[in-house]
Amino acid sequence: MAGRPALKGRDESGEDDDRSLAARLFAIVDAFSAPSAAASLTLTAIARRANLPLSTTHRLVAEWVAWGGLARQDDGTYALGMRLWEVGVQTPTARNLRTIALPYLEDLYEATREHVQLAILDGHDALYVEKLSGHRAVNIISRVGGRLPLHTTGVGLVLLAYAPPELIDSYLSEPLQRFLPNTVTSPEQLRRRLAGIRAQSIAHMSEEMTAGSSSIAAPIRDRTGGVVAAVSIVTRTTAKPDPVHEQAVRTAAIGVGRALGYRRAT
Amino acid sequence: MAGRPALKGRDESGEDDDRSLAARLFAIVDAFSAPSAAASLTLTAIARRANLPLSTTHRLVAEWVAWGGLARQDDGTYALGMRLWEVGVQTPTARNLRTIALPYLEDLYEATREHVQLAILDGHDALYVEKLSGHRAVNIISRVGGRLPLHTTGVGLVLLAYAPPELIDSYLSEPLQRFLPNTVTSPEQLRRRLAGIRAQSIAHMSEEMTAGSSSIAAPIRDRTGGVVAAVSIVTRTTAKPDPVHEQAVRTAAIGVGRALGYRRAT
Numbered sequence: 001m002a003g004r005p006a007l008k009g010r011d012e013s014g015e016d017d018d019r020s021l022a023a024r025l026f027a028i029v030d031a032f033s034a035p036s037a038a039a040s041l042t043l044t045a046i047a048r049r050a051n052l053p054l055s056t057t058h059r060l061v062a063e064w065v066a067w068g069g070l071a072r073q074d075d076g077t078y079a080l081g082m083r084l085w086e087v088g089v090q091t092p093t094a095r096n097l098r099t100i101a102l103p104y105l106e107d108l109y110e111a112t113r114e115h116v117q118l119a120i121l122d123g124h125d126a127l128y129v130e131k132l133s134g135h136r137a138v139n140i141i142s143r144v145g146g147r148l149p150l151h152t153t154g155v156g157l158v159l160l161a162y163a164p165p166e167l168i169d170s171y172l173s174e175p176l177q178r179f180l181p182n183t184v185t186s187p188e189q190l191r192r193r194l195a196g197i198r199a200q201s202i203a204h205m206s207e208e209m210t211a212g213s214s215s216i217a218a219p220i221r222d223r224t225g226g227v228v229a230a231v232s233i234v235t236r237t238t239a240k241p242d243p244v245h246e247q248a249v250r251t252a253a254i255g256v257g258r259a260l261g262y263r264r265a266t
Numbered sequence: 267m268a269g270r271p272a273l274k275g276r277d278e279s280g281e282d283d284d285r286s287l288a289a290r291l292f293a294i295v296d297a298f299s300a301p302s303a304a305a306s307l308t309l310t311a312i313a314r315r316a317n318l319p320l321s322t323t324h325r326l327v328a329e330w331v332a333w334g335g336l337a338r339q340d341d342g343t344y345a346l347g348m349r350l351w352e353v354g355v356q357t358p359t360a361r362n363l364r365t366i367a368l369p370y371l372e373d374l375y376e377a378t379r380e381h382v383q384l385a386i387l388d389g390h391d392a393l394y395v396e397k398l399s400g401h402r403a404v405n406i407i408s409r410v411g412g413r414l415p416l417h418t419t420g421v422g423l424v425l426l427a428y429a430p431p432e433l434i435d436s437y438l439s440e441p442l443q444r445f446l447p448n449t450v451t452s453p454e455q456l457r458r459r460l461a462g463i464r465a466q467s468i469a470h471m472s473e474e475m476t477a478g479s480s481s482i483a484a485p486i487r488d489r490t491g492g493v494v495a496a497v498s499i500v501t502r503t504t505a506k507p508d509p510v511h512e513q514a515v516r517t518a519a520i521g522v523g524r525a526l527g528y529r530r531a532t
Contacts, residue, residue: 020329021287022287022333023329023333025288025291026329026335030353032353033352033353033356039358040358060288063289066289067292069292079357080353080354080356082357082360082388082393084353084354085355085359086388086411087296087346087350087354087411088346088352089354089355089411090298090299090305090346091345091347091348091350091351091354092305092306092346093348093351094348094351095409095411102399103399103400110376122352127348133368134372135369145351145353145354145355
């Protein structure tokens with residue numbers, strides 16, 4: 001590393017840090033993706049979140065900036081940079097699923113004029129891969145690249161319903177957060193609900209995450225027959241759900257599945 | 267770096283490598299984003315593209331995999347991982363511009379049923395931030411996260427027209443690639459064309475990048491009055507362009523601009 005001190009496991013604060021340099025480099029970027037993180041952070045805030053001394057943080061941030069993964073703002077804070085976006089959107093899973101699904105999501109948006117969402121299972125979360133929203137749709141908290149719990153969202157419940165039994169067991173064995181009075185947190189009730197979703201290939205949620213909003217979600221299968229994603233619309237809660245909505249969500253899910261090579265058993 | 271040999275500038279092949287470890291780590295991921303790169307690469311291909319010895323590549327790839335930035339495929343090759351996507355889509359520029367623009371892009375898609383594209387200027391390229399495509403739209407080569415030249419695309423020519431004069435000078439002083447007989451590569455002709463775009467606030471391109479396809483693009487201004495992005499539709503080339511198309515592109519550009527805080531001088 002010509003003209004540059006080698007980065008050692010023992011950092012300059014004298015404290016041991018078992019993390020490799022690469023792991024510490026990634027911790028810098030992870031500081032920005034914590035749910036509570038602001039879009040731009042000071043060097044001090046990055047150091048605290050990444051659990052690194054300030055001088056190490058300074059040097060590693062400079063490496064990210066040189067590559068374009070972080071960008072220095074006019075006010076001296078740092079934000080995630082376009083290079084990271086550019087590389088990230090080329091991830092084949094996200095790119096392929098999104099590219100294949102988008103025309104069907106657009107049809108669904110046109111048919112319903114509601115928020116349209118596409119999510120995949122990632123660990124114990126629903127990870128939102130795509131979202132289309134009109135000018136006048138209800139306020140919701142999901143965003144592309146964001147995560148929400150499996151038991152409180154329509155797409156999450158669908159993804160959980162078709163997850164391997166071990167994952168369902170482990171998810172239901174954890175304490176489940178209650179966001180609103182309607183949130184179902186009892187493992188027994190959730191198991192019955194998952195069975196219902198598998199029987200009907202549709203999930204209905206009403207005010208279990210956000211007051212005033214409801215969702216309808218359906219599973220997307222690929223050529224193996226396995227569920228690889230879920231699609232949903234999020235609407236204002238009404239006394240009587242629109243039957244056209246459920247059909248539109250089913251149609252979109254089947255359309256994407258067909259484009260992914262799914263052939264229904266006859 | 268407990269139990270792990272320190273990574274040195276002089277690599278195990280005995281050759282000097284002036285790049286820092288971080289730079290070599292980034293070179294691994296850059297191997298996947300080269301225009302010619304396949305979605306998945308073998309370790310050998312990564313090593314060659316990153317200009318690193320195989321054993322270093324092996325170790326650095328393992329670091330990316332541990333973080334989730336690369337994923338090992340069933341066939342033993344590697345691809346960009348979901349963690350990189352997840353972090354990348356949170357980049358504020360891409361996220362804010364995309365979120366604000368999306369409803370207007372959807373309106374434009376509905377009005378025209380053609381490919382709708384949103385691009386920003388990045389270096390000497392048009393970087394595609396968003397793209398909506400219907401089921402039946404003409405084949406085009408742009409993709410989200412992809413780059414195309416400024417002088418051969420509608421969005422590119424708009425972005426170049428409003429770029430700082432130094433950038434225009436430096437772009438036009440380079441050799442400009444000709445893709446099709448229609449591609450304009452003469453600096454003088456391009457300068458006249460850029461002036462025309464600035465006068466009309468619209469760009470028309472016809473078969474300058476891809477045979478059979480034409481585009482109409484318009485500039486998007488933010489609250490400072492500066493052009494921050496360009497929006498376009500790409501259509502099949504027809505003898506007479508649809509006048510509704512041009513109006514729809516203008517309307518979308520003005521809508522996004524207004525949402526970004528642009529107020530036209532009166």
